[in-house]
Each structure stands twice: as C-alpha cells, then as structure tokens.
Amino acid sequence: MADSKPVEVCVKAAAGAADILGDCPFCHRILLTLEVKKVPYKLHLINTDDKPQWFLAVNPEGKVPVIKFDDKWISDSDVIVGMIEEKYSEPPLSAPPEASSVASKIFPAFVKFLKSKDPNDGTEQALLEELKALDEHLKAHGPYINGEKISAVDLSLAPKLYHLETTLDHFKGWKIPENLAHLHNYIKLVFSWETFDKTKAAKEHVIAGWKPKVEA
Secondary structure: OOOOOOEEEEEEEEOOEEEEEOOOHHHHHHHHHHHHOOOOEEEEEEOOOOOOHHHHHHOOOOOOOEEEEOOEEEEOHHHHHHHHHHHOOOOOOOOOHHHHOOOOOHHHHHHHHHHOOOOOOOHHHHHHHHHHHHHHHHHHHOOEOOEOOOOHHHHHHHHHHHHHHHHHHHHHOOOOOOOOHHHHHHHHHHHOOHHHHHHOOOHHHHHHHHHHHHHO
16 A cells, blocks of 8 residues: 655756746656656755755755655656556556657657757758657557557656647747647647646746757
8 A cells, every 4th residue: 555645756946946846857757647646745846056965965866856765765757657656556557568669769859959050960850750650650549659548658758748849939930740630639638638737847947948958
C-alpha cells in the first residue's frame, strides 16, 4: 500500500521568478504523472541559477526533477516514472515497447532546429520527418500513442510538444503544418487535459527559459 504522506518533488522554478513553476518538460512529465495517478505531493521550486544548499546536499548533481521515496532522493525522469508506476499502480500507465519508442527523436530534432542559424542545414526537414512519422502513427493507432488510453508515453511527449509549439512559433514564426491533422488533434486533446493545464509552465516562462539557448 502506498504512503498517504505527500511525496516531495523538486522541480525547476521560473527564470527570475523563484516562486513560479518553471519551464522544464521533464519536471512537467513527473508532475503530470503524479496528477494522473492522484498521488499527493509537496512541491519544491528550485532556482536552477542559484540552487539552495539543502538541495545540493541531498542531490549533489543539482539536476531536476528529483523525488523523495523511502527517504532517498531519486533523479532521472525515466527512473522516477518507473518508480511511481511501481508504487502507485492505478491507473496503469506503462506502454508496450513498440509504443514506448514512438516520437522519441522529436525532442532532440526540435532542439537542433530551434538553435539552428542556417535555414539550409536540414534541421527543419529532420523535425518535419519526425512529426510526419508521429502523425502516421496516430492515424493508425490513435487517439493516444498507445490507442484509447493515456500512457506514460503521452505524459512524456505532451510537455515536449508544448515547448516545441511555444518556442518555434515565438523564435522562428514556425508552426506545425496544418496537413498533419492527426498530430494537431492529438495536441488539442492532450493540451486540454485539466492535469496538463495545472502542471504546465506559462508560455512566457517557457520562452524565457529557452532564450539563452537560442541566442547562444
């Protein structure tokens, strides 16, 4: 039986606003997972530019997200999600391997295109190929990645698509092509979840978080 005591979780605070949820898609994934499983949690917002001493003492690497289970602080969002699934089995969120690898290359392709200064370097095309593949998968297997039910893959992908949509529009005036209709329907669906809305960073904080990386 899982503890009723709230789980402690450390996530990124917004740049320049230490009391507001920040722009980390991996933190968003963990909060979404806790919300979907209705696990009570206590949030610690970490200023990643000036990490508190207590946080570095329990987590010397200083990365977020981290979560506390059985008096141990655990890092790495994949490991954390696995532990949440193990401890809180309802609703089950694990997906079969063939679904788990879907869209796994979208985030790195997005980051390369976002940072790109050369319109002819192939990064836009590489991202489009990944988005088209996702659209085809959703056409055949949707509405979610693993069919009718939400899975851990959706909870990982939805925050990344939020960052993609927000930043590419802001920094490049770029939008996901309209002809990827199944992907657009998927985005509309996942962004409309109450749990998604509750755990997302505001768009201005997503933009502020990426700005130094884009301008580097």
